[in-house]
Amino acid sequence: MSVTTPDPAQERARSAAPGLRSGTLGTADIAFFVVSAAAPLTVMAGVAPLAILxxxxxxxxxxxxAGLTLAVFAVGFTxxxxxxxxxxxxxxxxxxGLGRPVGVGAALLALIGYNGMEIxxxxxxxxxxxxxxxxxxxTDVPWLPISLAGLLLIGYGGFRSIDFGAKVLGVLLVAETGILVLLAAGVLLKGGAQGLSIASLSPGNVLVPGTAAVLAFAFAAFTGFESTVIYRREARDPQRTVPRATYLAIGFLGLFYAFVVWxxxxxxxxxxxxxxAAEDPAGLFFTAISxxxxxxxxxxxxxFIVTSVLASLLAFHNAINRxxxxxxxxxxxPRRLGRVHPRHRSPYVAGLAQTVLGAVVVAAFWAAGADPYGQLLLWVNTPGMIGLLLxxxxxxxxxxxxxxxxxxQEGALRTLVAPVAAIALLATAIVLVVGHIDLFTGASPTVNTVLVAVAPTVFAAGFPLAWWLRRRRPRVYAEFATERSH
Incomplete structure (x- = not known):
């Protein structure tokens, strides 16, 4: 039996879930969600100085x-x-591709990955x-009220319709990209500090031991690009929109990140x-733009750094809900998490559950006297990042x-050559990230071991869950990840 490409109109009618707004999002809308999850300004001002160091x-x-590697992955993926x-x-x-037990483990891994990245x-x-x-x-303000206010704001954004979220993210993304472009214009017009140089592209400056650490940061910066396919139900002509949005997001992030670091x-x-960068990594970009x-x-x-973080949170929140x-x-x-709001057509119960989970984790870190950046951010993000890479x-x-x-009727380049190349490249990336995990967390070896172990442990838990579903809920197991008509 041959596999044929479905008609776009039939595809939208068949794949739209009850209540979700089918055919609303275009290529640019979905790309906004994905690029906003990456938060270019936050990545550049917050992480790039350490990559340079x-x-x-x-x-x-x-x-x-990193961008080229993920573009290779996207060939088979799309x-x-x-x-x-x-x-x-x-x-x-x-x-x-790999069977239901592995798929159940992957579903749990997706939940821990996206929740870890957001919370x-x-x-x-x-x-x-x-x-x-x-x-x-x-003025100095305590951090807990800020985080809780952010949870409420993001929860409301997820409660509203998906096209409302796309508009908000579009505005925020333009703002944060614009300030970085303004910095670039100032540096280019004045010729930099010592004249413009392309020494960054020299093999002698690239093939150094520290490049492995840079790659770890770079792959982490792209985390979330794959969420383009999550929005296919709400996409206009998903057969074209999803691949275009994926390549647009990867291409923009790869080129823009490299350009801004340069x-x-x-x-x-x-x-x-x-x-x-060694003297004041947090202030590097602020000093430059001043x-x-x-x-x-x-x-x-x-x-704009604050709005950039909010954009990232809203993008991840929407992905988790879906x-x-x-x-x-x-x-x-639970079936209740699948309820869709009759007016806004959003998975509002799932969004409420995610907001409550986030509040519990944030409050727990605050009660333990943890640092919001060094522990809440880095310790919770690390299992999420590893989970999504896996x-x-x-x-x-x-x-x-x-x-x-x-x-x-697909060619071997798309179905074999590119995926095999992606397997090798992604496996290398995971080794680099895990090998330099101390650069992300600043934690002790014991804490790092626990953080690295979370994702594979959650994945492994999917196998006994799959066995339980097959024994106790055979219909759920048999229909898992199958196409459903709505």
Whole structure:
């Protein structure tokens, strides 16, 4: 039996869940969600200085390498999206290629991955807001109320319709991208500190031991790009929209990250930037924009970092809700989580559950006297980041396995060559990230061991759950990750 490409109109009618607004989002809308999850301004101002410190002036190439690797992964990933239209995305692909037990484990991994990436960021929201208030008003504010207010704000954003979220994220993304473009314009017009240089591309500056650490940061910066397929139910013409949005997000992030890191290097000069990053990594970008644009721009950047974090939180919140919705429809999670609001057409019960979970975790870290950045952000984000990288690797493995079992008209480049290359590249990326995990967490070896073990442990828990479903709920098990007509 051959697999044919469905008609877009029939595809939308068949795959739209009850209540969800089918055919609303276009390529740019979905790309906004994905790029907002990556939070370019937060990644650049908050993490890029450390990448420069560790990798030197060759750091921009690390982001290009990460982007190229994920573009290779996207070839097989988006090809499979034309054949598997299930809203579960990663876990559905993995189930089709590697079987239901692995797929159930992948579903749990997706939940821990996206929740870890979002909930930890409430710590970043707190510290970014504290820094902004202190810089602009000279006032110190406690971090817990900031995080809780953020939870309520993001919960409301997820409660509203998906197109409302797309509009909000579009505005915030333009603002944070604009301030970085303004910095770039100032540096380019003034020729940098020592004249513009392309020494960052020199092999001698790229092939250094610190590049491994840069790659770990760079792959982490792209986390969440794969969520394009989660929105296929709400996409206009998902057969075209999803692949285009995926490549648009990867291409923009890879080129933009590399360009902005290069700009930061030019703002201080090849010979001085590493010392500047060592002296004040948190202030590197603020110093640069004050020098080349003005103090007013640094104040604006402080504000936009807060909105950048909010954009990231809303994008991850929406992705989590849709995974929970899909698993509730499967019967793996309580059916109540699959309720869709009759007016806003959003998975509001799943969103409420995620908000409550976030509040519990944030409150627990506060009660323990934890630091919102060094512990809430980094310790909760780390298992999430590793979980999503493992999902990407499993999905890459699933692609050739799936296409070996079905008849299709796709070429070997998309169904075998690119996925195998992606498997090798992603496995290398995971080794690099785990090998340099102390750079992310700043924690003790014992804590790092626990953080690294969370994702594989959650994945392994999927196997006994799958066995229990097969024994006790055979219909749920048999229909897991299968296409459902609505």
């Amino acid at each position: 560790l990798g030197g002036i060759g750091a921009p190439v690390g982001y290009l390498i 090809t499979m999206s034309r054949h598997v239209t299930h809203g579960g995305a990663f876990y559905a692909y993995i189930t089709r 930890g960021v409430y710590g970043l929201l707190a510290t970014a807001t504290q820094d902004t208030v202190h810089s602009l008003a000279g 700009i930061a290097i030019q703002s201080f000069g090849d010979d001085a930037v590493v010392a500047a 020098t080349y644009v003005g103090d007013w721009a640094a104040d604006l950047m402080h504000v 995974y929970a919705l899909s698993l509730a429809e499967e019967g793996v999670l 999902l990407q690797l499993l999905a890459a493995i699933a692609v050739p396995c799936y296409f070996r079992r079905v008849r299709h």
